[in-house]
Amino acid sequence: MSCLSQLEAEFNLVLNDIDFQTELAIALRDYVGRETPMYYAERLTKHYKNVNGEGPEIYLKREDLNHVGAHKINNALAQAMLAKRMGRTSIVAATGAGQHGVATAAACAKLALDCTIIMGTRDMERQSSNVTLMKLLGAKENKLVQVKSVDGNFKDATSEAIREWVGNLETSYYLTGTVVGPHPCPTMVREFQSIIGKETRKQATEKWGGKPDVIVACVGSGSNALGIFHEFLKDDDVRLIGVEAAGFGLDSGKHSATLTAGEVGVYHGAMSYLLQDEEGQIVPPHSIGVGLEYPGVGPELSFLKETGRAEFYTATDQEAMDAYERLCRLEGIFPALETSHALAFLEKLCPTLPDGTKVVVNCSGRGDKDAETVFRLKHNNLA
Amino acid sequence: MAVAFTNPSIETCTSLTKPFRPSLSSKNPITLKRFSVSSSLSSSALQMEEQQRENGPVVLQRPDCFGRFGKFGGKYVPETLMYALSELESAFQSLANDVEFQKELDGILKDYVGRESPLYFAERLTEHYKRPNGEGPLIYLKREDLNHTGAHKINNAIAQALLAKRLGKKRIIAETGAGQHGVATATVCARFGLDCIIYMGAQDMERQALNVFRMRLLGAEVRAVHSGTATLKDATSEAIRDWVTNVESTHYILGSVAGPHPYPMMVREFHAVIGKETRKQALEKWGGKPDVLVACVGGGSNAMGLFHEFVENKDVRLIGVEAAGFGLDSGKHAATLSKGEVGVLHGAMSYLLQDEDGQVIEPHSISAGLDYPGVGPEHSFLKDIGRAEYYSVTDEEALGGILFTFNLSSSVQLTQIAFKRLSRLEGIIPALETSHALAYLETLCPTLPDGTRVVVNCSGRGDKDVQTAIKYLQV
Numbered sequence: 001m002s003c004l005s006q007l008e009a010e011f012n013l014v015l016n017d018i019d020f021q022t023e024l025a026i027a028l029r030d031y032v033g034r035e036t037p038m039y040y041a042e043r044l045t046k047h048y049k050n051v052n053g054e055g056p057e058i059y060l061k062r063e064d065l066n067h068v069g070a071h072k073i074n075n076a077l078a079q080a081m082l083a084k085r086m087g088r089t090s091i092v093a094a095t096g097a098g099q100h101g102v103a104t105a106a107a108c109a110k111l112a113l114d115c116t117i118i119m120g121t122r123d124m125e126r127q128s129s130n131v132t133l134m135k136l137l138g139a140k141e142n143k144l145v146q147v148k149s150v151d152g153n154f155k156d157a158t159s160e161a162i163r164e165w166v167g168n169l170e171t172s173y174y175l176t177g178t179v180v181g182p183h184p185c186p187t188m189v190r191e192f193q194s195i196i197g198k199e200t201r202k203q204a205t206e207k208w209g210g211k212p213d214v215i216v217a218c219v220g221s222g223s224n225a226l227g228i229f230h231e232f233l234k235d236d237d238v239r240l241i242g243v244e245a246a247g248f249g250l251d252s253g254k255h256s257a258t259l260t261a262g263e264v265g266v267y268h269g270a271m272s273y274l275l276q277d278e279e280g281q282i283v284p285p286h287s288i289g290v291g292l293e294y295p296g297v298g299p300e301l302s303f304l305k306e307t308g309r310a311e312f313y314t315a316t317d318q319e320a321m322d323a324y325e326r327l328c329r330l331e332g333i334f335p336a337l338e339t340s341h342a343l344a345f346l347e348k349l350c351p352t353l354p355d356g357t358k359v360v361v362n363c364s365g366r367g368d369k370d371a372e373t374v375f376r377l378k379h380n381n382l383a
Numbered sequence: 384m385a386v387a388f389t390n391p392s393i394e395t396c397t398s399l400t401k402p403f404r405p406s407l408s409s410k411n412p413i414t415l416k417r418f419s420v421s422s423s424l425s426s427s428a429l430q431m432e433e434q435q436r437e438n439g440p441v442v443l444q445r446p447d448c449f450g451r452f453g454k455f456g457g458k459y460v461p462e463t464l465m466y467a468l469s470e471l472e473s474a475f476q477s478l479a480n481d482v483e484f485q486k487e488l489d490g491i492l493k494d495y496v497g498r499e500s501p502l503y504f505a506e507r508l509t510e511h512y513k514r515p516n517g518e519g520p521l522i523y524l525k526r527e528d529l530n531h532t533g534a535h536k537i538n539n540a541i542a543q544a545l546l547a548k549r550l551g552k553k554r555i556i557a558e559t560g561a562g563q564h565g566v567a568t569a570t571v572c573a574r575f576g577l578d579c580i581i582y583m584g585a586q587d588m589e590r591q592a593l594n595v596f597r598m599r600l601l602g603a604e605v606r607a608v609h610s611g612t613a614t615l616k617d618a619t620s621e622a623i624r625d626w627v628t629n630v631e632s633t634h635y636i637l638g639s640v641a642g643p644h645p646y647p648m649m650v651r652e653f654h655a656v657i658g659k660e661t662r663k664q665a666l667e668k669w670g671g672k673p674d675v676l677v678a679c680v681g682g683g684s685n686a687m688g689l690f691h692e693f694v695e696n697k698d699v700r701l702i703g704v705e706a707a708g709f710g711l712d713s714g715k716h717a718a719t720l721s722k723g724e725v726g727v728l729h730g731a732m733s734y735l736l737q738d739e740d741g742q743v744i745e746p747h748s749i750s751a752g753l754d755y756p757g758v759g760p761e762h763s764f765l766k767d768i769g770r771a772e773y774y775s776v777t778d779e780e781a782l783g784g785i786l787f788t789f790n791l792s793s794s795v796q797l798t799q800i801a802f803k804r805l806s807r808l809e810g811i812i813p814a815l816e817t818s819h820a821l822a823y824l825e826t827l828c829p830t831l832p833d834g835t836r837v838v839v840n841c842s843g844r845g846d847k848d849v850q851t852a853i854k855y856l857q858v
Contacts (some may be wrong), residue, residue: 033529106810332573
């Protein structure tokens with residue numbers, strides 16, 4: 001508990017520290033490649049026009065262009081800098097799809113910090129390219145990133161990482177990748193990701209002199225969604241839509257649609273919605289988007305659902321795969337399979353929107369890591 | 384500089400170049416110069432070279448109206464392609480004046496490709512090169528790896544696709560070796576809704592099944608080439624054959640600063656944004672210019688893209704690094720400028736790797752993008768006049784000693800691993816091609832005075848190379 005308070009205190013300090021903020025801004029610009037563009041997806045927009053030529057305008061917030069290919073680095077870099085400031089020398093993190101692992105390993109290499117990434121064996125199989133990337137990104141001289149495996153997937157990796165951290169509280173720093181866990185983790189991660197929404201507001205003003213009408217993002221635990229939503233929470237005229245993973249379908253029992261099919265409970269240190277059975281045991285989640293495969297969800301998103309400020313829907317594995325292929329074909333962009341869930345929901349959403357509605361989709365990551373999965377699945381289907 | 388021709392047997396040619404400038408909000412004056420189209424090679428080319436030599440090398444037109452850089456370059460193509468090349472050249476020139484085109488291209492480079500790419504101060508890499516007394520150069524990386532699709536290639540592909548669209552061409556063809564240029568071309572064709580045919584050697588298709596799949600997902604048709612050794616040079620020949628047949632409807636997106644005029648000039652101009660941004664960023668960061676520029680050289684496009692802006696600045700050193708493969712003496716390398724001889728390949732006169740009978744030697748490099756037996760004619764020219772220096776780096780120096788990566792108990796090898804080094808020190812995994820430029824820093828940095836500003840073109844990211852890296856390192 002006391003280390004959480006310490007973390008919170010330190011976090012509040014850096015929020016107001018000009019030097020830290022300047023250093024972070026420079027790193028985000030020169031190392032990560034911010035600001036990311038807000039790209040008008042002309043061919044995708046055309047695809048959604050109805051027979052009268054009416055339809056919404058689709059914009060993509062290009063978090064896929066960040067260094068290491070997803071929004072994860074915004075948070076990983078900022079927290080690694082925070083850890084260094086606190087005098088910590090080693091970082092421990094858990095990763096699902098591997099994006100957070102790679103982002104953390106990269107940040108640690110840059111800042112010369114030791115790094116241990118914990119990943120579930122199931123996930124390691126499915127995202128092996130990310131595992132290789134993590135291994136190549138060393139921290140100190142002659143020391144590699146340690147990638148430790150645990151049986152299972154992200155939820156098990158998270159439990160193990162917290163266990164590891166608690167064992168080394170003085171020297172190590174637990175770098176959360178998403179908006180779950182005990183306070184101040186959700187707040188911290190949201191703050192560091194909120195740059196996405198801030199840039200979006202500025203770019204929307206530059207491009208059309210207004211705000212987005214609808215913002216769509218995929219939801220696993222919720223970091224990219226909150227990153228883009230947060231800026232607009234008080235703008236009631238901006239619709240916020242989160243899309244979770246329906247896996248094989250909501251009725252199949254094999255999905256990760258926490259906010260749609262879950263119930264309130266405590267998990268990984270916070271009260272939130274989670275997928276639990278009648279005995280309160282965690283139901284193993286499933287999604288083709290490995291980063292969405294989490295039985296819980298960030299507490300702030302649970303709150304937004306309960307207050308009705310944000311709407312939550314789902315997309316199946318197949319719908320996500322179709323969306324993946326659609327964006328490749330129409331715009332030459334490979335979206336991450338996680339992001340593909342948000343894109344998939346456009347199929348249902350766009351026909352309901354008035355002409356000229358401005359929709360911004362958070363293109364949270366690139367899909368190079370998923371090409372092999374899609375390749376294998378297509379070949380199996382054809383075989 | 385105008386070179387007027389007095390020989391009446393050829394068309395009048397005011398050989399002035401119009402630089403193609405995707406407009407930055409810069410205050411550089413746009414020098415209005417014009418090409419006229421000249422589609423015949425004649426002895427006046429040699430005459431011109433004479434005149435130019437008298438006038439001094441630096442003020443030379445690059446290229447002149449024949450598409451020559453000194454004696455290099457030109458248009459060694461079948462007659463059927465001459466018209467297409469002239470048409471392409473006129474189109475390029477007129478678009479250089481077209482504000483709408485420039486604006487559209489700028490917008491796409493910004494929102495789709497993600498420009499401008501940052502100039503990143505590599506603090507830990509700089510630290511690594513400090514000598515015991517604390518002195519050493521300052522290393523900056525021009526982050527072309529952050530572009531959409533992960534390399535500099537897209538700058539040119541997207542501009543050429545836009546140009547093709549303006550020309551009313553609906554069909555695009557390209558050749559590809561390992562697939563990177565193919566994927567970049569397929570990407571831009573998807574973006575613009577153009578038909579896309581990629582020629583790829585059947586052997587390469589087997590080795591790069593995932594890239595083939597990517598191209599198909601992007602909507603391209605990938606055609607296998609079975610002739611010859613079924614690799615890149617055969618795919619190139621097939622693509623040229625296609626273009627000859629379908630010239631009216633088709634645009635050929637050449638991926639590098641090689642090939643017949645106007646390609647070397649055009650591709651260079653489309654990549655010149657790299658150097659232009661670098662100048663602006665250097666000014667912002669330290670109020671000056673870079674002292675040294677380093678880039679890897681395969682065909683030469685990323686290097687020309689960075690160098691071009693600074694060719695007239697004699698105080699900026701230009702260094703190109705080629706692939707020495709298994710070593711320059713092994714016969715298995717791609718170090719064209721070090722070991723090649725002058726000849727004609729793929730429509731241009733340039734250095735190339737050829738045997739005594741003038742047959743093209745199959746090159747080797749661990750990095751597919753540098754695995755080309757030729758080199759852009761402008762590089763040949765810059766080498767000959769001594770404006771740029773060219774060195775080479777072996778596979779091992781680029782990738783590294785086998786023992787270093789995973790066997791921690793072994794002592795650190797003398798030949799460091801550029802690929803691993805950047806990953807470890809900066810958390811950036813460079814493409815194997817780029818690693819060649821980074822490897823050369825080992826030789827270069829000890830010779831540089833304290834505070835020298837070095838900009839390395841980080842031309843691509845290395846996600847595509849991790850499997851190769853692991854395989855090679857596990858011998």
